Amino acid sequence: MSQVPxxxxxxxxxxxxxxxxxPDIDGTEVTITGWVHEVRNLGNxxxxxxxxxxxxxxxxxxxxxxxxxVFETLTSQQRESVVCIKGLVKSSEQAKMGVEIIPxxxxxxxxxxxxxxxxxxxxxxxxxxxxxxxxxxxxxxxEVHAVFAVxxxxxDSCQRQLREEGFIEVHTPKIxxxxxxxxxxxxxxxxxxxxxxxxxxxxxFKQILMGSGMDRVFEIGPAFRAEKHDxxxxxxxFISIDIExxxxxxxxxxxxxxxxxxxxATDIAAKHQDDVEEINQLIKRYNHHIExxxxxxxxxNKGIKKENxxxxxxxxxxxxxxxxxxxxxxxxxxxxxxxLPRLTYTECVDIINARLxxxxxxxxxxxxxxxxxxxxxxxGEDPSLEQFKVLAQEYPGLYYITRWPMSIKPFYVHHYDxxxxxxxxxxxxxxxxxxxxxxxxxxxxxxxxxxxxIERISGQGLDPEGFEFYLKPFRYGMPxxxxxxxxxxxxxxxxxxxxxxxEVILFPRDRxxxxx
Ligand code: AMO
Numbered sequence: 001m002s003q004v005p006x007x008x009x010x011x012x013x014x015x016x017x018x019x020x021x022x023p024d025i026d027g028t029e030v031t032i033t034g035w036v037h038e039v040r041n042l043g044n045x046x047x048x049x050x051x052x053x054x055x056x057x058x059x060x061x062x063x064x065x066x067x068x069x070v071f072e073t074l075t076s077q078q079r080e081s082v083v084c085i086k087g088l089v090k091s092s093e094q095a096k097m098g099v100e101i102i103p104x105x106x107x108x109x110x111x112x113x114x115x116x117x118x119x120x121x122x123x124x125x126x127x128x129x130x131x132x133x134x135x136x137x138x139x140x141x142x143e144v145h146a147v148f149a150v151x152x153x154x155x156d157s158c159q160r161q162l163r164e165e166g167f168i169e170v171h172t173p174k175i176x177x178x179x180x181x182x183x184x185x186x187x188x189x190x191x192x193x194x195x196x197x198x199x200x201x202x203x204x205f206k207q208i209l210m211g212s213g214m215d216r217v218f219e220i221g222p223a224f225r226a227e228k229h230d231x232x233x234x235x236x237x238f239i240s241i242d243i244e245x246x247x248x249x250x251x252x253x254x255x256x257x258x259x260x261x262x263x264x265a266t267d268i269a270a271k272h273q274d275d276v277e278e279i280n281q282l283i284k285r286y287n288h289h290i291e292x293x294x295x296x297x298x299x300x301n302k303g304i305k306k307e308n309x310x311x312x313x314x315x316x317x318x319x320x321x322x323x324x325x326x327x328x329x330x331x332x333x334x335x336x337x338x339x340l341p342r343l344t345y346t347e348c349v350d351i352i353n354a355r356l357x358x359x360x361x362x363x364x365x366x367x368x369x370x371x372x373x374x375x376x377x378x379x380g381e382d383p384s385l386e387q388f389k390v391l392a393q394e395y396p397g398l399y400y401i402t403r404w405p406m407s408i409k410p411f412y413v414h415h416y417d418x419x420x421x422x423x424x425x426x427x428x429x430x431x432x433x434x435x436x437x438x439x440x441x442x443x444x445x446x447x448x449x450x451x452x453x454i455e456r457i458s459g460q461g462l463d464p465e466g467f468e469f470y471l472k473p474f475r476y477g478m479p480x481x482x483x484x485x486x487x488x489x490x491x492x493x494x495x496x497x498x499x500x501x502x503e504v505i506l507f508p509r510d511r512x513x514x515x516x
Contacts, residue, residue, distance in 0.1 A: 011033070011084055011107060011109060012031045012084050012086060012107065013031060014031055014032065014033045014084070015029075015030050015031045015032070016030045016031075016032055017032075017052055017053070017054040017055075018032060018034060018050060018051070018052045018054050018055045018056060018057040019054035019055040020054070021057050021089055021097075021099055021101065022097075022098070022099060023091035023098045023099050025089050026089055026090060026091040026099070027088070027089065027090075028088070028089045029086065029087070029088060029089075030086070030087060030088075030089055030101065031084065031085070031086050032050060032052075032057060032084070032085055032087075032101065033052065033082070033083070033084045033085075033109070034050045034051050034052035034057075034082070034083070035050070035051045035052070035080050035081070035082055035083075035120075035140060036048060036049075036050065036051075036077045036078070036079055036080060036081045036082075036083060036112075037049040037050065037051040037056060037079065037120070037121050038079060038121050039074070039075055039077055039079070041075045043063070044062070044063045044064070045060070045061065045062050045063065046060075046061040046063075046071065046074065046075045047059070047060055047061070048061070048074050048075075048077070050083070050085065051140070051142075053145065055097075055142075056096075056097065057097065057099075057100075057101055058095045058096065058097060058099075058100045058101070059074065059085060059087065059100070059101045059102075059103050060090075060092075060095070060100040060101070060102060061074055061075065061102075061103060062102075065102075066102075066103070067104065067105075070103055070104065070105060070106050073106050073108065074103065074106055077108065077111070078111065078112050078113070078114050079112065079114075079116065079120065079121060080112035080116060080120060080137070080140070081108060081110065081111045081112045082108075082109045082110040082112075083106055083107065083108050083109060084106070084107040084109055085101065085103045085105070085106050085107075086103065086104055086105040086106075087101040087102050087103035087104055087105075088101065088102045088104070089101055090102055116137065117130075117133075117134045117137065118130060118131060118134040118137045118138060120137055120140045120141055123281075123285070124285070125285045125286070125288065125289045126138075128500060128502060128503070131144075132502060132507075132508065132513065132516075133516075135506065135507060135516060136516075139506070142278050143278040143279060143281045143282045144282065145278075146272075146274075146275035146276075146278035146279050147275075147279060147282075147492070147496060147498070147503060147504055148506065149272065149275050150268055150272055150275055150279070150492070150495060150496060151488070151492055151504060153264070153267050153268055153271060153272065154264040154267075154268070154488070154491065154492065154495065155220060155241075155488070156267075157260070157263045157264040157266075157267040158218075158220070158241055158260050158263070158264060159218075159220070160263070161259060161260045161263040162218045162243065162256070162260065165216070165256060165259070166215075166216050167216040167217060167218045167243060167245075168214065168216065168217055168218070169217075169218055169219065169220070170206075170209060170214070170217045170218070170219050171219060171221060172199075172202040172205035172206065172209075172219060172221070173199065173205070174198060174199045174221065174222060174224070175189065175191060175196050175197075175198065175199070176196065176197055176198075176199045177194075177196055177197070177466075177469075178197075178204070178466050178467060178470075184226075185200060185225045185226045185227050186198070186200065186224075186226055187224050187226045187236075198224035199223065199224060200223055200224060200225055201223050201240060201242070201485055202219050202221065202223075202240070202242050202485075203242075203410075203412065203485070204467075204469075204470045206219065206242055206243075206244035206483060207244060207412065207446060207470070207473075207481065207483075208469075208470060208473050209244060210244055210245075210246045210473075210478065210479055210481040211473025211474065211476070211477070211478045211479075212473070214246075215245070215246045215247075216243070216244075216245050216246065217243065217244050218241065218242060218243045218244075219240075219241075219242045220239060220240075220241050220242075220488070221239065221240065221242075222237055222238070222239055222240070223237070223238055223239070223240040223485075223487075224236060224237050225237075225238075228511060229511075230510065230511050230512070232499055232500040232501060232502075233438060233490065233493070233501055234501070234510075235489065235501055235502070235505065235508050235509055235510050236509045236510055236511070237508075237509040238487050238488065238489050238501075238505075239487070239488040239489065240485050240486065240487055240488070241260075241485070241486040241487075241488060242483065242484070242485045242486075243256060243257075243483050243484055244481060244482075244483035245481060245482055245483060246479040246480070246481045247479050247480060247481070248445075248480070248481060248482045249429065249445045249480070249482050250402070250429045250430070250431050250443065250444055250445045250482050252482060253443055253445075253482045253483055253484055254342075254400060254402075254431060254433075254443070254484075255339075257433060257441060257443070257484055257486070258336075258338050258339060258340050258398075259338070260486075261336065261398070261433075261491075262335060262336060262338055264491075264495070265333070265334065265335040265336060265495070266335050268333050268495060269333035269335055272333070273333070276331050276332075276333060279331045279496050279497075279498070280330045280331055282498070282503075283328050283329075283330055283331065283497060283498070284330075286328060286499065287327045287328060290325050290326070290327050290328075291327070293325055294324045294325055297322050297323075297324055297325070298324070300322055301321045301322055304319050304320075304321055304322070305321075307319055308368075317367075318367055318368050320368055320371060320372065321368065323372075326499075328497055328498070328499045329497055330497060331495070331496050331497040331498075332497070336397065336398050340398050340399055340400055340433070341395065341398075341399040341400065342399070342400045342402055343395070343399060343400065343401055343402070344401070344402050344403040344427075345401055345402070345403050345404045345405060345427070346379065346403065346422070346425070346427075348377075348383070348391055348401055349377050349378075349379055351391055351394055352376075352377050352383065352387050352390050352391050353376045353377055355390045355391075355393065355394070356373060356374065356375075356376055356377075356387075356390060359373050359390075360373055374386040374387050374390070379405065379425060380405045380407055380408070380425075381408075382408050385437060388434075388437035388438075389436075389437045391437065392434075392436035392437040395434070395436070396436045397435065397436070398433065398434070398435050398440075398494075399433075399434055400431050400432070400433055400434070401431060401432045401434060402430075402431045403416050403427040403428065403429075403430075403431075404427070404428050404430045404431070404432070405425065405426060405427065405428065406426040406427065406428045407426065409428045409430040409444065410460075411447075411453070411456035411457045411459070411460045411462065412444070412446045412447055412453070412456070413428045413429065413430040413444040413445075413446065413447070414428065414429040414430075414444060414445040414446055414447050414448075415427070415428055415429065416428055416429050428444065429444050429445035429482075430442070430443070430444035431443055431444065431484075433484075433486075435490075435494045438490060438493070438494070439490070440486060440487070440490045440491055440494060441484050441485065441486040441487075442484065442485055443482065443483055443484025443485065444482060444483075444484075445480070445481070445482040446480075446481055446482060446483070448474065448478045448479065448480050448481060449474075450471065450474040450475055450478075453471065453474060454471065489501045489504050489505055492504035
């Protein structure tokens with residue numbers, strides 16, 4: 001029998017991540033790998049800053065003491081080339097990390113071209129589109145990488161919490177035949193010779209699983225919405241955390257939700273203080289950019305003010321001022337106190353309208369100010385973003401809105417039938433979890449009565465026949481159940497304080513972006 005050949009390695013095996021190269025291992029031979037972050041060649045001495053996922057290391061080259069070829073190869077590297085370096089660890093008081101590496105051999109594993117389409121080491125603001133076009137480079141920045149380290153933790157915390165509460169993880173199909181959340185927001189696809197869609201939500205399947213006796217399930221998977229809006233809170237593909245729970249009502253699943261969020265916040269606070277600092281660099285740069293933009297807006301508004309003086313004299317309608325852009329607060333690790341506040345929809349309407357009235361009183365006869373105040377919220381309407389912002393002045397943190405009107409909830413949401421139900425208004429057992437003016441989660445107790453469900457489906461202009469696969473389990477023993485759907489990206493925006501949902505997605509899909 002022939003001997004198994006020794007494995008041929010084109011790359012020397014790495015012995016340490018860069019954050020493991022510490023003064024304690026002074027005198028050790030290491031093999032480290034990574035990207036050339038920057039090279040400073042001072043003639044007789046040169047420094048190469050190497051970067052990997054874990055951090056940085058300083059490689060110090062003294063010309064007279066170093067192999068000439070190693071010195072030449074290392075100092076001629078372009079930023080972002082991938083190299084492997086063998087060297088000796090030496091603790092050093094001058095080096096930022098308390099340690100430096102004296103190299104004795106180098107492999108250039110992949111040279112980088114110049115110029116780079118996006119700087120990695122530069123600490124300057126780059127617009128989000130350029131960053132997303134070059135996301136692989138953008139992700140090499142520690143402050144961007146930090147976002148995804150936090151994202152990894154929240155998913156891990158969520159899975160742990162839900163498993164501890166008896167939920168099991170499931171995966172339901174993403175290629176489906178029917179709409180879940182209303183018919184217009186679907187992406188059609190060809191499924192052999194049939195029409196199919198990308199699923200908007202695992203809603204129908206997680207309910208079917210309640211009919212299967214699985215009792216408590218969760219799914220973390222993609223959801224697709226063909227919504228045309230182009231905002232900082234919407235994308236066309238997002239990751240949804242969904243749960244469904246049998247023999248439970250909306251209050252039971254709201255309890256699960258707040259415990260999941262509490263666990264995530266606790267874990268972020270415990271594990272990610274360094275990442276918080278990194279993410280705050282990203283926010284600081286963004287805010288600096290906003291200050292510059294607002295400077296421009298202020299100059300334009302001065303022009304409008306002048307124009308308005310003239311218009312006023314002529315009795316013409318005044319031009320509105322351009323609103324200033326909001327700066328973003330820094331990321332903080334706050335663990336919310338439980339239980340979270342709960343407001344009914346009716347209470348929200350009252351708060352919003354009372355505040356709007358106060359704003360109108362304060363504006364007096366200032367027409368420009370009055371024009372900027374939103375209209376009152378009628379009971380039964382979905383609040384607009386502006387109306388939610390008014391509510392958020394009183395509730396800037398996490399809070400629930402319960403008992404939404406039936407008319408604006410999907411067919412599967414159960415009506416509110418407790419003793420304190422308002423006889424004149426059709427309320428539901430649907431709730432939203434809000435963070436200030438932003439919706440984070442929707443959930444509800446579901447209809448489990450077959451006849452009522454069929455009535456609701458028809459009532460919303462849908463054909464129950466198309467839902468037969470969903471309705472069938474309701475004929476053969478369906479427990480009362482409740483659940484929710486939580487967008488991971490909305491939650492990440494909340495935890496990181498980043499203002500654009502695209503910041504927390506590796507490769508976002510929006511109206512304009514399909515590549516990379
Ligand atoms: P809903 O349609 O409210 O409810 O969605 C639930 C959560 O998903 C997130 N989300 C989005 N995130 C980013 N971009 C979008 N375009 C987008 N659309 C929704 C939000 C939202 O709160 N089946 C129900 C849930 C349930 O009752 O179990 C549903 O999908 O965070």
